[in-house]
Amino acid sequence: MLKKTPTGTWMPAWVPETTVPLACLLLVCSMVQSSTGGYDGSMLNGLNILPSYLDYFHLNAATTGLNTASVFIGGVLGPMPAGILSDRLGRRPTIFWGSLVTIIGVIIQTAAQNIAMFVVGRIILGFGSAITGVAGPVYLSETFPSRWRAWGVGILNDFYYVGALIAAGITLGTGQWQSTWAWRAPSLFQGIFSLLCIIILPFIPESPRWLVHQGYYDEARIVVAQTNSDGKLSDPVALTVYKEIVDTLKWEKDQGHTMSPMEMIRTPTARKRFLIGMSPGPFSCIAGNIIASYYLGDELDTAGVTNTTAQLQANVVLNVWCLFCCLAGTHLAAQWGRKSTALLSEFLLAVCLFIIGGLSKLYAENPAGASSSLVYGNVAVMFLFQGFYSIAWTPLLYIYPPEVMNYSIRANGLAFSSFALNGLALVFVFIMPIGLANIGWKMYMVNASWDVVIFGLIAYFWVETKGKTLEEIDAIFDRNKHSDVPDVEMVRSGKGRVDVQALEKELGASQGVSQG
Known part of the structure; x- marks a missing residue:
């Protein structure tokens, strides 16, 4: 049964009266949001292999980078407004507007007649995705009960690979079409996830932390009961959660904390929380996965796999493997801890990149004489690398920042993390094909060195948040x-x-x- 629940915003809600069905709806909301980003990366992987796409836009290395990286221009512009809008309008309305903007971007991208139109569509798409990419994790981390938060928020990015798998399958199927719909059809399907998100929003409540901060105490208590105790207001667990929220937000207000972005740097504690909380964005971006996420074809070329169909098939297999690994990583983060999972992943990433660099160097020195074992050994390590990346960074990218940052800086802090992620991605996605073309295997060695540095920073600065409420x-x-x-x-x-x-x-x- 659904129960009309006050939200404190213009968006009404009819919420399931029992906790498990509500948690399932929250999970679905999480899944469809993340699928857009995964679909985009895998779709561009496929399109950058398709002759019909490359020939239509007459692409070279620079324009390929522009078409691919332009989504991150919107990704850079969207996060900071998203943090402010999430605090002022509410978490759910911000997700709604972000999803709507994303759909508009998808339509323009699909109808593109030239590079400029394609780029504009992708900028708008990236802007909308960046808004939901901030509001969504904040909303889910504040609404899920602590016992399910790792899975509830981890799934938000885990389903990146479900979207990626769908895109890989679609581009593999349309790749044989002899028309522009070989790339337009995959582009159009990208809007389905944002549409599903809009459909789900009326059936989930507003964030109880946002409601308390706005003074909607009765409404907040109802949501806490719905998410923790099947709607029983006087259940001890629900009452404890609610009391923690009320007391903590009252303390923040008494201490003079505001919702201004400047709050992130106002005190030493705020600066520490902000720097640790925003670090997953940059760390995940420079870990080295951008090569396989957007330029798998180029990466496979360096390993000796040059057949178009084989590369498209590898794209599908890669996304199945990464989905399995990120789900395993979410389990590790929930049971073993966030920091330990990140350290394990970074160590394995550095090892894989050094091996890939070495094997790619051997292939580059004698492509004609390279053995099949060298070629497929290199591809195998590339797949292992993407799996090890998925173990930590796919779930932790959105689990960890909202946990580390307190309410006053949570939305703006995650926005800045997303801003840094998209800013670095904009640069790296653009320069990666140029770097691979010019220095080849040395790009892997550079990324491996960064991972060694990241390992040290995590070991020294990160704190463990497993098993605790916000x-x-x-x-x-x-x-x-x-x-x-x-x-x-x-x-x-x-x-x-x-x-x-x-x-x-x-x-x-x-x-x-x-x-x-």
Whole structure:
């Protein structure tokens, strides 16, 4: 059964009365958002192999880079407005507007008559995707209960590979068409995910943290109960979660915290949280995966696999492999921890890149005499690399930043992380085909060196956030918890107890409103 739930915004909501169906809807919302980005990367991988696309636009190395990288121009422009809009309009309305802009970009890209129109469409598409890419993770991290947050938010980027797999299959199928629809059809299908997201939004509630911050206490308490205890307002777990949120946001306001972007650098603690929280964006971008994410054809060329059909088939297999790895990585992040998973991944990435560079060098020195074992050994390590990347960076890119940053800087902090990610991606996606054409195997060695540096930074600076609510993570940075209730998992497991009636009275007295 669906229950009309106040949202504090212009967007109404009819939410399932029980927690599990609601969690499933939140998961679906997460899945369809991330699929757009994965679809885009895999689609361009396919298009950059298709003669019908290359010949239509008369592409060279520079214009190929421009067509591919232009989505990141919008990706650079979108995040900062997204952070501000998420705080002012609400999380759900911001996701709605971002999805709508994405659909407009897809339509222009599909109808492109020349490079300029294609680039404009991709800029608009990137702008809309960047907005949902900020509002979505913030919304899901604030709405999912802590016990499911790693999976709920991790899936947000894990389904990048579902979108990528769909795009790989579509481009493989349309690649034989003898018309411009060989590339227009895959482009048009990209809008389906944003449309599905818009359809789902009326059936999920607004973020309880946003509602509390706006003063909608009754509405927030209803959402906490819906997401934690099948709508039972006085359930001890739901009441503990709600009390943590109210106390922590009250503390932030009492300390003079504002929603201004300048809040990210106002205090030493804020700067520390901001720098650690935004680091997954740049770290994931310079890890080395951009080569295979957007220029798999060029990468396979350096390894000796030059047949177009073989490259398209490799694109499909690669995305299946990466989907499996990122789901395994999400499990590791949930059970083993965020920091440990990141360290494991970075170590394996550096090893793989050094091996790929060495094998590519051997092939480049004697392409005609290269053995099949050298060629396929290199391809195998390339696949391993993408899998190891997916283990950590695919889920952690959106799990970790919202956890580390407190409410006052969460949306703007994630926006800056996304800005840095897209800014670096814009540069790297543009220069990668040029770099591969000019220095070949040395590009892998450069990326491997970066991964060694990233490993050291993670080991020294990152903190572990596994198993804690967003408010309990504050205690890691502020050295004390801002609420007097036990930790939620202790209450859930029966190791901690709360006096429900006393909390009811305390909340009613502090807010001056009925919470029943």
